Amino acid sequence: xxxxxxFAPTLREVPAEAEIASHKLMLRxxxxxxxxxxxxxxxxxxxxxxxxxxxxVREEMDRQCGQELFMPALQxxxxxxxxxxxxxxxSEMFKFKDRGGRExxxxxxxxxxxxxxxxxxxxxxxxxxxxxxxxxxxxxxxIRPRYGVMRGREFIMKDLYSFDADQKGLDKSFERMxxxxxxxxxxxxxxxxxxxxxxxAIGGKVSKExxxxxxIGEADIVVCEKCSYGxxxxxxxxxxxxxxxxxxxxxxxxVETPDVRTIEQLEKYLSVPADRMIKTLVYLADGEPVVAxxxxxRELNELKxxxxxxxxxxxxxxxxxxxKVTGAPVGFAGPVGxxxxxxxxxxxxxxxxxxxxxxxxxDVHYKDLCYGRDFGPFELADLRNAVAGDxxxxxxxxxxxxxxxxxxxxxxLGTKYSVPLGCTYLDDKGESHPMVMGCYGIGITRCVAAIIxxxxxxxxxxxxxxxxxxxxxxxxxxxxxxxxxxxxxxLYAQLKEAxxxxxxxxxxxxxxxxxxxxxxxxxxxxxxxGQKGLDKxxxxxxxxxxxxxxxxxxxxxxxxxxxxxxxxxxxxxxxKR
RNA sequence: CGAGGUGUAGCGCAGUUUGGUAGCGCGCUUGGUUCGGGACCAAGAGGCCCCGGGUUCAAGUCCCGGCACCUCGACCA
Numbered sequence: 320x321x322x323x324x325x326f327a328p329t330l331r332e333v334p335a336e337a338e339i340a341s342h343k344l345m346l347r348x349x350x351x352x353x354x355x356x357x358x359x360x361x362x363x364x365x366x367x368x369x370x371x372x373x374x375x376v377r378e379e380m381d382r383q384c385g386q387e388l389f390m391p392a393l394q395x396x397x398x399x400x401x402x403x404x405x406x407x408x409x410s411e412m413f414k415f416k417d418r419g420g421r422e423x424x425x426x427x428x429x430x431x432x433x434x435x436x437x438x439x440x441x442x443x444x445x446x447x448x449x450x451x452x453x454x455x456x457x458x459x460x461x462i463r464p465r466y467g468v469m470r471g472r473e474f475i476m477k478d479l480y481s482f483d484a485d486q487k488g489l490d491k492s493f494e495r496m497x498x499x500x501x502x503x504x505x506x507x508x509x510x511x512x513x514x515x516x517x518x519x520a521i522g523g524k525v526s527k528e529x530x531x532x533x534x535i536g537e538a539d540i541v542v543c544e545k546c547s548y549g550x551x552x553x554x555x556x557x558x559x560x561x562x563x564x565x566x567x568x569x570x571x572x573x574v575e576t577p578d579v580r581t582i583e584q585l586e587k588y589l590s591v592p593a594d595r596m597i598k599t600l601v602y603l604a605d606g607e608p609v610v611a612x613x614x615x616x617r618e619l620n621e622l623k624x625x626x627x628x629x630x631x632x633x634x635x636x637x638x639x640x641x642x643k644v645t646g647a648p649v650g651f652a653g654p655v656g657x658x659x660x661x662x663x664x665x666x667x668x669x670x671x672x673x674x675x676x677x678x679x680x681x682d683v684h685y686k687d688l689c690y691g692r693d694f695g696p697f698e699l700a701d702l703r704n705a706v707a708g709d710x711x712x713x714x715x716x717x718x719x720x721x722x723x724x725x726x727x728x729x730x731x732l733g734t735k736y737s738v739p740l741g742c743t744y745l746d747d748k749g750e751s752h753p754m755v756m757g758c759y760g761i762g763i764t765r766c767v768a769a770i771i772x773x774x775x776x777x778x779x780x781x782x783x784x785x786x787x788x789x790x791x792x793x794x795x796x797x798x799x800x801x802x803x804x805x806x807x808x809x810l811y812a813q814l815k816e817a818x819x820x821x822x823x824x825x826x827x828x829x830x831x832x833x834x835x836x837x838x839x840x841x842x843x844x845x846x847x848x849g850q851k852g853l854d855k856x857x858x859x860x861x862x863x864x865x866x867x868x869x870x871x872x873x874x875x876x877x878x879x880x881x882x883x884x885x886x887x888x889x890x891x892x893x894x895k896r
Numbered sequence: 897c898g899a900g901g902u903g904u905a906g907c908g909c910a911g912u913u914u915g916g917u918a919g920c921g922c923g924c925u926u927g928g929u930u931c932g933g934g935a936c937c938a939a940g941a942g943g944c945c946c947c948g949g950g951u952u953c954a955a956g957u958c959c960c961g962g963c964a965c966c967u968c969g970a971c972c973a
Binding site (some may be wrong): 328332334335336338427459461462463465470474476477478529537538621634725728760761763764766794798800827828829832834849 | 930
């Protein structure tokens with residue numbers, strides 16, 4: 320490809336809409352353009368990288384005996400209704416009517432579709448396991464699309480579904496995907512961690528997330544540096560059970576706190592640190608009020624609360640409910656004399672010494688509260704998000720906090736879909752059983768953004784060789800110079816002949832323009848052909864990630880470049896490292 | 897959906913307070929001079945000022961109503 324011909328409109332200035340590095344660079348380096356909020360057109364350079372990421376994923380799926388197929392984006396709502404997800408997925412699913420007035424929807428994921436087919440076609444344990452996957456466009460009507468392709472409403476995903484006869488089979492399929500994902504992300508050049516996760520709307524029990532480490536990541540995770548434990552903060556189990564306060568505090572007393580409602584205000588007003596406060600939160604769990612007590616400096620985890628009370632949905636209660644339960648306006652709730660059938664306290668609450676909380680009375684708080692003496696006992700549970708410093712549940716080492724971009728997710732689904740959709744098989748005794756399923760996703764377009772987050776500098780992208788849109792860029796410094804121009808054409812032809820993916824910058828532009836575009840687009844190998852080098856019979860070779868160039872003889876250039884490309888790709892290959 | 901903000905040339909923005917000929921920088925076109933890190937000179941092209949109503953002699957600017965986009969909160973690959 321020639322730069323004079325390619326459709327790659329790079330931008331000098333940063334588009335106002337972009338916030339994070341990958342979004343800015345994907346626009347500036349002409350990888351994509353926005354069509355609507357969360358919807359993008361991929362331009363030739365961007366599409367080439369996306370296809371390379373896809374291909375790596377495809378190869379790793381195939382290696383684990385995955386079979387590629389292709390499902391429709393346009394879906395029949397009927398199986399969704401049977402699994403109950405037509406409502407559960409809610410407004411995140413694009414739904415509309417066809418001309419005949421029939422409801423149709425766009426697939427945000429494909430468990431229903433694939434399970435329906437497997438149910439129809441697979442009958443015997445002899446046909447299991449089956450690992451079926453596709454790389455396809457997904458649609459999710461996100462509440463707030465953000466960060467370019469990081470959270471889009473239309474995006475490309477690889478989704479694989481495993482069908483096994485039993486739990487043991489599922490465990491094996493899961494292991495295969497675990498391996499495949501490690502290999503795929505390594506080959507793309509991603510620095511990632513594997514963490515325990517919650518399975519959310521997809522369902523199932525065991526779930527692991529692959530997190531590309533990045534400061535702009537939307538997921539908070541905690542990891543152990545001693546063992547390999549890592550978890551999403553909402554999932555991380557907190558094992559510490561601090562000793563109860565010995566109750567040698569002075570008797571509880573009321574203090575006037577006019578208009579002091581928040582933890583921060585209270586900290587200032589009473590000069591009491593937040594870890595001595597008892598935050599009292601009123602929730603509605605499937606419509607029923609529930610009170611949760613956690614330490615003032617902690618974050619309540621709604622997921623843990625939901626699991627602890629066994630509810631399908633929990634949400635902060637409205638003011639009216641709060642008034643009914645506490646007898647006071649918002650901001651003065653406390654555990655003493657609370658009028659609620661269900662009260663849960665975090666495991667840390669009994670240990671709070673001389674606690675402070677609302678008195679269920681406007682403008683009044685209690686101080687010197689002790690669990691057991693002044694309130695409770697209540698049901699104790701793990702209700703808060705993990706933070707740095709919490710103990711590792713595996714090895715009791717203190718955890719550290721990181722941020723990650725979720726690029727992949729593995730789920731053990733069990734029979735959540737096979738039962739309602741009648742996806743069963745006959746075992747060797749002729750007995751019928753539901754298949755045991757797993758599902759495994761990789762956000763392809765999100766991977767591209769994550770790669771750029773991890774591989775870029777102020778000037779632009781620094782593509783890993785395996786996913787770069789092209790492998791080598793030949794820059795002719797001055798195209799009006801016949802000698803340079805000819806040398807460029809010759810090397811360009813030789814590189815193509817050698818099987819290197821090459822771009823020739825043959826534009827009649829100032830050298831600075833070409834070098835800046837080269838840095839922005841980030842092709843890993845840059846060869847500069849200019850007077851300085853040619854006078855010595857050489858061209859300059861510079862890796863995008865390095866600051867220094869080296870001179871190599873013109874006649875060796877193609878061979879050497881070919882070798883570098885091979886070595887770079889091998890360097891990312893888990894088999895070869 | 898709640899809170900805040902922005903819509904003016906391909907991109908980045910000024911102009912809106914106080915209504916009166918549509919502006920700047922970059923990019924683009926043509927000619928010339930240049931050519932190792934975003935050149936210079938000259939001449940150009942390019943606007944439903946987000947949309948719809950209203951007020952006014954006159955609206956980018958004021959009023960009403962929409963829409964789109966961005967940022968902050970709950971969801972997710």
